[in-house]
Amino acid sequence: MRETDKVLIVGGGIGGLCASIALRRQGIDVDLVELKSEWTVYGVGIIQQSNVVREMARLGVLDEYLQAAYAFEDVAIYNLEGKQLVRIPGQRLAGPDYPANIGISRLALHNVLSETAISRGVQVRLGLSVERLEQDAEGVDVIFTDGTSGRYSLVVGADGVYSKVRSMLFGDRYQPRYTGQAVWRYNFPRHPSIDHLASYQGAAGNAGLVPLAEDLMYMFSTSHEPGNPRMEPSQLAELMRERISAIGGLVGELREQITDSSQVVYKPMEVVFVNEPWFKGRVLLIGDAAHATTPHLGQGAGMAIEDALVLSHELVGEGSMEARLRRFMDRRFERCRYISEKSILAGDKEMAHDHTFDRIGLVKEMLEVTAQPI
């Protein structure tokens, strides 16, 4: 791209923020609009595995990011009685001096990314979205929801699973689908033994404990919730305790501490995959807008971050915009499809109580796939 060209990013979540930082690193002007007028995120954490740590290094934010995170090496899988079945050592893909994996609070991650984006010159406007996009061969004319307008060389829809940009490109062809499962999450003071990701799995339930900071960790559990019932907010603590009642070990010990329903983060799992190129002309989708999946492999945000880095490399390459976006698709489509399908498969197998499913084998295979350079 020429330096005078400008990109609009719609959505200031993990994918949009990383894309804005990565594009600024290439000298490209970036405007970002975010629908929320209070730009914040909900208060639990996120796992970021070795492929993500590697991309954070390439994004130039690794030191601030690691300071805000809890670094760890291994992933251990336990049975429901708390007996360790396997310990999978982490891979230090960012280099020997950096950790394999990290856990980070979503708010801490948002703060690192939003402060970096603003300090690198991304023009952020909050409480705003796109109303209309009209494109010609040279650019996209954008009308925003406040009536203002702009012209851009490229518009990037990073506006999540319910993407408005996606519906502008594809109408109602791609709608989020409820998978049948939901996730329950709750923060605790970090237990000294949780210096790794601890995953508890068995036929009667599953849960995990993830370190987020010296003094913070969170618990997650997935459950089968046929019909996507509405959960009564005041009962969330009791319901979460019920869902994990078959789990022993540390999860069992912590169970009675889940008492504050306002601190339980409950989320039904919704997925969507755009099964054709994620762009039309000069409008492109990245992150959950193109490929939202379930959290079973802990790679959704990872794929959004990788999208951002690859886009920034391809945009400054040779050829027409179409050629550059096609190269982006060549590098992203199969990898994201793999994560998307395998994550959904892991959830389907949980719901089917399929004891023959080799979940540990899938995790190992996923780590090998994601270790490959993007």
Ligand SMILES: Cc1cc2nc3c(=O)[nH]c(=O)nc-3n(C[C@H](O)[C@H](O)[C@H](O)COP(=O)(O)OP(=O)(O)OC[C@H]3O[C@@H](n4cnc5c(N)ncnc54)[C@H](O)[C@@H]3O)c2cc1C
């Ligand atoms: C329960 C759960 C646990 C997860 N755990 C992990 C994990 O451990 N590791 C991992 O890698 N991934 C995890 N994920 C996946 C991860 O959260 C997502 O893949 C990631 O947030 C996608 O980032 P995004 O920027 O594409 O979308 P989002 O994070 O959804 O951001 C979209 C942004 O766009 C804004 N927006 C929406 N509509 C508009 C509009 N019309 N105009 C302007 N702005 C708009 C939103 O307000 C938001 O700020 C998990 C997901 C779930 C549901």
